[in-house]
Amino acid sequence: MIITDVSVRVFRTTTRRHSDSAGHAHPGPPHQVEQAILTIRTEDGAEGHSFTAPEIVRPHVIEKFVKKVLIGQDHRDRERLWQDLAHWQRGSAAQLTDRTLAVVDCALWDLAGRVLSTPVYKLIGAYRDKVLAYGSIMCGDELEGGLATPEDYGRFAETLVRRGYKGIKLHTWMPPVSWAPDVGMDLKACAAVREAVGPDIRLMIDAFHWYSRSDALALGRGLEKLGFDWIEEPMDEQSMSSYQWLADNLDIPVVGPESAAGKHWHRAEWVKAGACDILRTGVNDVGGITPALKTMRMAECFGMDCEVHGNTAMNLHVVAAAKNCRWYERGLLHPFLEYDDGHDYLKSLSDPMDADGFVHVPDRPGLGEDIDFDVIENNRVR
Ligand SMILES: O=C(O)[C@H](O)[C@@H](O)[C@@H](O)C(=O)NO
């Protein structure tokens, strides 16, 4: 069916997540932030939706690029529409980002699923209906009883195991925490968690992202003694050769890249260079479900796992449609926040987890997000 409109609604939502100067989330008092829902509509009224930050779908981007590519096209032509939109990036003066490609691609997948009354992962070709989640803990902080000490991490890890998690990933302390980064403290937090949860819970770290090679090596060597499953983003991912060096010098698997630009093309270079042992992709990081699937399949050709960055429905559907991925990243989690409370604009969780630590993919059509359009309208900004 032919696409006739692309629209954006911006609304207020209440959250307790506050971003620090490095963009990492920490708990705080409830406050209102703006969220955007992008809607792609066809000639017969079918709609697909996806959520993002308002600046990602600001009028300039929608009018100058997105509408030019999509309006008048068959909504089912996702590969061609993604390629055409990606083509516009080079000449967009960096205004058309991978995040915009991602939200458009997700809305097209949601539209296709809603039209066919089929969940996206089944449309792709499902591998499973449920997947183990690891609890992805927020970066450390200086909050009394929060994540201020190694013991805080240990106590929280025990809580997560009681909730059912079979894997836990620590984001350790980073600036603007006054004394961070500190490899010794990272290892103390990891040791406290290992002590608290015992040998059978899988553990990973996502460390300060700008350590030197020698600091990253020291951290990795310490994690090997604690039986951690992977080390993630301990150095600037723009230096692929540093990761090549680290992977050559460590036994613990190196996971990446998460935040490096270049979509699936650059992730192929990381595999070719031996810069990681486990590849990483993420719908927002590579520009959509379409390129995330390409990354998964490419990794599979090299006998590699590819772990998916981030929670939300879009990433869960990619995980559910792939064999070479062990986990769903459920987070970010903190002792002061109740993740299962979800969002005020969704009537139910997109990633419900049972007591055994399995996240079940909702069998609702499309991305399966249980959108409360009344809440969106009642809190509409523009
Ligand atoms: O802002 C970030 O770097 C991410 O949200 C990060 O905290 C977390 O999502 C991550 O890196 N997961 O692997």
Ligand SMILES: [Mg+2]
């Ligand atoms: Mg990460």
